[in-house]
Amino acid sequence: MIENQLKQIKPILSIIIINYNLEEEIDNCLDSLLKTLDKIEELSHSFEIIIVDNNSPNKNLFLLEEKYKSEKIHFFYSEKNLGFGKGCNLGASKAKGEFLLFLNPDTIVEEDIFTNILDLFNSEKKIGIIGPKQQTRKPCFDFSAGYYPNVFFELFNLFGLGVFFEGFLVNLLTKLSSKEYLNVHWILGAAIFIRKELFDLVDGFDKDYFMFFEEVDLCRRVYKRGYRIVYFHKLKIHHIGSVSGKRNYFLYTVRTYASKYLFLTKHYKFPNKQLMTTLLRFQLISQIIIWSLLSPLSFDKSKQKIKSFLYLISHQLKNEIDIN
Structure with a gap:
């Protein structure tokens, strides 16, 4: 009886993951997610995971679907490679949660990043997007969040250094900050929390982007609506980074x-x-x-x-x- 009632309640959080030939990474990601969420009383019965396959040539995702058979985990298969943004839009159209988390498959979530972020959403109604720190193999640079392109950064990019200067700057600002989070211009698309209602209001990710900068564009449109973009740098996930793209x-x-x-x-x-x-x-x-x-x-x-x-x-x- 209680289980049936829980099925009918809309989940608090919908986690959306886009796959393109990254079945092994998704396996590790799901394993970490389920272990972490199971420890959070408020979320353990109030989440769903949506995986969208972008027509991967490698069809091993079907094996994962068998392994992770659950009413909380849903698999959808696109007939063509939609790219990141449109793949996320497809996943969001199936989502029932009050909040969305767009999560890359090459991430590992070993700590509770969820409770504090959802509490912040509920206490600060003008926060539209939140992202955690995405730990990589380059600890002196922080690419988890950033600022809109400007002339200063682009001059550095003439020498291929703009992205590293920005990453160094964000890393420095987080160390100097006395708060757990900062206001920024964008959150890296590997881990983005957003209100579902707001995501629908701005029509999701812009369909003109196939891959890259779609998250910067989304944050820009959310910001123009009067919402803040927040980088919660005290909360961390592990991000391998660009496994699919940089091949x-x-x-x-x-x-x-x-x-x-x-x-x-x-x-x-x-x-x-x-x-x-x-x-x-x-x-x-x-x-x-x-x-x-x-x-x-x-x-x-x-x-x-x-x-x-x-x-x-x-x-x-x-x-x-x-x-x-």
Whole structure:
């Protein structure tokens, strides 16, 4: 009787994971999630996990579906690779939770990040998005959150250093902060909490992005609605990072730069838009020079990088590879 009543109650949290050939990582992620959630009394009976497969050539996810048979875990299979944002939108359309967590498959959740984040949502109604610290193998840099592209960062990016400078800056700010969380401009898409009602209000992730910068775009639109974006750096998950994307340096680079260009054209106005996109074009040239010099050290990676920058120049910083 009690079990039937619990089934009818809407879950507090819907966790959405997008898969593309990462069945082993999803197995580890699910194992950590279930162990952690089982220890949280408030959530142990009030969560669901939604896994969307983006038409992975490797069909091993069916084996995981058998392994994790549960009324709390749901598997959905797309007939084509939707990309990250549209895959998340599909998962969110199936979600019943009051809050959503978009979680990368290459993450491990070993501590209770949920209680404090959900409490903060409930106590601060103008917080729209929250993200935990995503621990990586580079402890001196923090790529879990950040700030919108600006001229200062883009000048550093002429030498390929902008992302590291921003990561160093965020790491420094968290160490200097007396609070458990900071207001930021965006949260890295590997672990994003958002109110389901707000996600629906802003129409989810922008469908124009295939991969990368869709989370920055989402945070920007949420921010424009008057909500805060919060980085809860005292709460931590483990994030391996770009397991799927970086296997192909050409695609990874094309998607990154093209998505950044798309973000700039959507959200920046004259004269900032012209200045920022011009700097982005200069970065393509500077990166060709840098990777040409690095080619003796890493020939295959340099070859793919140079090929990607030449592609972006010839295609006016647009990604025409992933058009579905």
